[in-house]
Amino acid sequence: MLRGSSFLKEKECEWEAAGEGISRKVTGHNTQMMMVKVKFEKGATGYVHDHFHTQSSYVASGKFKITIDGDSEILEAGDTFFVQPNLKHGAECLEAGVLIDVFSPLREDFLK
Template identity: 70%
Template sequence: MIDNKAFFKDSESEWEYAAEGITRKFIGYNDQLMAVKVKFEKGAIGTVHNHVHTQGSYVASGRFKITIDGKNEILEAGDGFFVSPDLSHGAECLEAGVLIDVFNPKRKDFLNEN
């Protein structure tokens, strides 16, 4: 993925391993913003973690149990969530689906730019 690319075509992008049962594609990014398509298999766990990035996520498909700062909510297609910097959060996939995650600033760790 080249940063500042104006268009994303799903058919021209490869999935990459993120964690057990989780793969992702970068929709686009620059230093200030990153959008990522994340696919979960049923039962996959996005372990509880925190980071300095602001995160907004949209449930494109599937059903997820989302945990933010110790609170749980079941979300499905059309729903979304927002995570302020440094709040612990995670996801459990109840029905296979896709999240669209947006981060500010970009996730250098996703790009191995630590």
């Protein structure tokens, strides 16, 4: 949970299912921005989708095949990718890992 709207302790926040082999934690948000930690098991696929949000993502660990607007790259820990609004994009997890996604504005659909 966010304490005082400023801090989140890893152990105080539960993972929620986000797809087969995928779970996530919303780590902070206001109306303009949201950060989400997304954990993938090897072989899990973040289906190709689009949304009106701008998205910037950091590969914290693992290896992923990221596809944006039909172009694909293999990304590893330390790499990043940026998704303009309304572009189709998806992720295939090649080695178990974690992505840190930042959205603007917030993804209201991620809130309970």
